[in-house]
Amino acid sequence: EVQLVESGGDLVQPGGSLRLSCAASGFTVSSSYMSWVRQAPGKGLESVSLVDPGGRTYSADSVKDRFTISRDNSKNTLYLQMNSLRAEDTALYFCMREAYLWGQGTLVTVSS
């Protein structure tokens, strides 16, 4: 079955760090456009980061220099390393394959 399962969300203090994981099954992460999309509570959707099949990475201006997208081909898993977290980063974080398949999301709460 083709699916994405996110994990790693937690409550973290402002300025803290967190690493999100997205385990893929049924397809190869390294051959796909893989992205992270977030949704703040009660709000719309925002693209955060993207990695293309060639390994090039892209980030939204709002997270540039703080968040890093990566993948582990041996584990078929996508990651999002989040540093210097701010209250405005509080959201449900989804991973997405090829602008098509979404995971169930993992909740990140930044609060003291």
Added chain:
Amino acid sequence: DVVMTQSPLSLPVTVGQPASISCRSSQSLVSSDGNTYLSWFQQRPGQSPRRLIYKVSNRDSGVPDRFSGSGSGTDFTLKISRVEAEDVGVYYCMHHTHWPWTFGQGTKVEIK
């Protein structure tokens, strides 16, 4: 960044009646390969988004044929020919022609 503007933001509909959502982009979404990477997603309450339409007018597998997409350039439309109770949720357009991929604000469809 491409700004995606949806209207209306709220759409009360009677079961069995048609519904239409507009999505306008601030610049052309035609890619250098000639494709227009405009998708529509449905997000039911408490669920992850689900893609309904890709490349403007192509319906995803399993999507009822009452959903249809149309448009070109900067002007796009999602139509539901006869709304059913299960269609309640928020609908988003999204472009992925180039980074950053951006979403419309969302249109909340509810039953009158």
